[in-house]
Amino acid sequence: MRDISCKLLVIGAGPGGYVCAIRAGQLGIDTVIVEARKTGGTCLNVGCIPSKALIHAAEEYDRIADLASGRNTLGIRTTKPEIDLSRTVAWKDAIVGRLNNGVSGLLKRAKVKMVQGQARFRDGKTVEVETETGRQVIRAETVVIATGSAPVELPSLPFGDAVISSTEALALTELPERLVVVGGGYIGLELGTAFAKLGAKVTVVEAQARILPQYDAELTRPVSRRLQALGIDVMTGAKAKGLAKAGGTLLVEAESGSEVSLAADRILVTVGRKPVTQGWGMEELVLDRDGPFIRIDETCQTSMRGLYAIGDVTGEPMLAHRAMAQGEMVAEIVAGHRRVWDKRAIPAVCFTDPEIVAVGLGPEEARRAVSDVRIGHFPFSANGRAMTKVGEEGFVRVVARADNHLVLGIQAVGHGVSELSAAFGLALEMGARLEDIAGTIHAHPTQGEAFQEASLGALGHALHA
Incomplete structure (x- = not known):
């Protein structure tokens, strides 16, 4: 085959890679992108998008089941729902297919060679x-490495048969009667909650002292209460040891040190993700590493001139929107623009029930960074829109410097709070102060009013709390 020469080569067509290539094409850069599988990477094909489709289907099923129970407060009655998981998966796959085609079309429009x-x-x-x-x-x-990440496999629980990763979980066409989730992080709890709502008996095994350890306990408490209400058993301080010889049973070392046997039709292992650094000839390069990740500077430049790396292969936070922002920036740098990378305003969202969103510093992080802070809370139990949606669990929290009221971080937990992430991120990106948020007119009735009220509370004069 004839050799190809180009100005920019992107390896990997996940969120970071394809955005980098599209932006480069828009800027008139001769660009080639290489992908071994489908465009969109993990996020589009077996991660963010399909998991949110499953979560939405589970929420709808749970809502109808609640109406059928006669215990709901809305005065609506219906018959008990049924789930045809194969049709749900087909619907999910159709969404993924349309998005795949959409990404391919965008690359073609930007004159990127695939x-x-x-x-x-x-x-x-x-x-x-x-x-x-x-x-x-x-x-x-110039070359951009955007090879992404893959699920971490436990030596005692290799993937195969009943032991599955999130990829296989999102392709199940039959609901497991008993599901054990190993790992109480966001992936495990998002999928575990969805399957519990669909009717599976779910047990979560987490080695650390509490679930979602990357978030502070105040944010995760409402999630813990909801897990309990859904009948999900949560074992913290517990370690999965492996399968019993007979199969179909997971052996777990409980916090007390005793061994517990958990019967399971499927065992979903979600203990983290690792960078994909094998299989693409990394040994032919001289790259500095940061643990298992490729080390980059504030422009995503690696230790080799003309070689950039973006996304999950470069470390935490492993978020699609982080990769997208890095990819766009690198394309503009290659085009001659002056850009640097600042991760302070990246929102992190956990699509549990209720949802969690966090941007910037939490209270303890802020106290370590500055001498004195102001913190404002506003509960959704005092927010009219949240109450009318039967979703008043949770709150919005704003963390700011005490001296000049510069906002350092914003967090929320509650129904649908993921949609507030853009406002939270914008506030930090623009260097907002408490007065800026408090002085912005927020539409009524919306859950966004809780953001304004939390800022007013930090200033000492909340109106509705």
């Missing part, structure tokens, strides 16, 4: 791609 196959570095400027029609050699002035 090469399908497994890329492997020969050196820092040359890549070989094994395609269906043969080996393609690509030479580029």
Whole structure:
């Protein structure tokens, strides 16, 4: 096959890679992108998008089941629902398919050349791609590594048969009667909650002292209460040891030290993700590492000139929107623009029930960073819109400097709070002070009013609390 030469080569068409390529194409840069699988990467195909589809289906099922129970307070009655999980998965797959086609169309419109196959570095400027029609050699002035991440496998619970990752969980066409989730982080709890709402008996096994350890306890408390209400058993301080010889049973070392046997039709392992650093010739490069990740600077430049890395392969936070922002920035740098990377205003969202969103510093982090802080809370139990949606669990919290009222962080837990993440991120990105948020007219009745009220509370004069 004829060799290809280009100005920019992007390896990986996940959220970071395809955004980088599209933006580069818009800027008139001769760009090639290589992907071994489908465009969109983990997020679009087996992560963010399909999991939110399953979560939505589970919420709808749970809502109808509540109406059928006669215990709801809305005065609505209906018959007991049924779930055909195969049809749900087909609906989810159709959404993913449309988005795949959409990404491919955007790349084509930006005049980006797509090469399908497994890329492997020969050196820092040359890549070989094994395609269906043969080996393609690509030479580029600048290369972006956007190879993403993969689920972490436990040595005692290798994937296969009943032991599944989130990828297989999102493709199940039959509901497991008994599901054990190993790992109480956001992936495990999002999927565990969805399956519990659909009718599975779910047990969560978490090695640390509490669930969602990346968030502070005040934010996770409402989630813990909801898990209990859904009948999900949560074992903290517990370690999964492996399968019993007979199979179908997970052996767990409980916090007390005793061994517990958990019967399970499926065991979902969600103990984290690892960067994909194998299979694309990293050994041919001289890259500084930050633990298992590729080390980058504030422009996403690696230790090799003309070689950038973005997204999950560069470390935490492993978020699609972080990768997208990095990809856009790198494309503009290649085009000659002056850009740097600042991660302070990246929202982190946990799509549990209730949802959690956090941007910037939490209270304890802020206290370590500055001498004195102001914190404002506003509960959704005092917010009219939340009350009319039967979703008054949770609150909005604003953390600011005490001296000049600069907002350092914003967090919320509650029904639908993921949609507040843009406002929270914008406030930090623009360097808002408490007075800026408090003085902004928020539409009534909306849950966003809780953001204004929390800021007013931090100033000492909340109106509705």
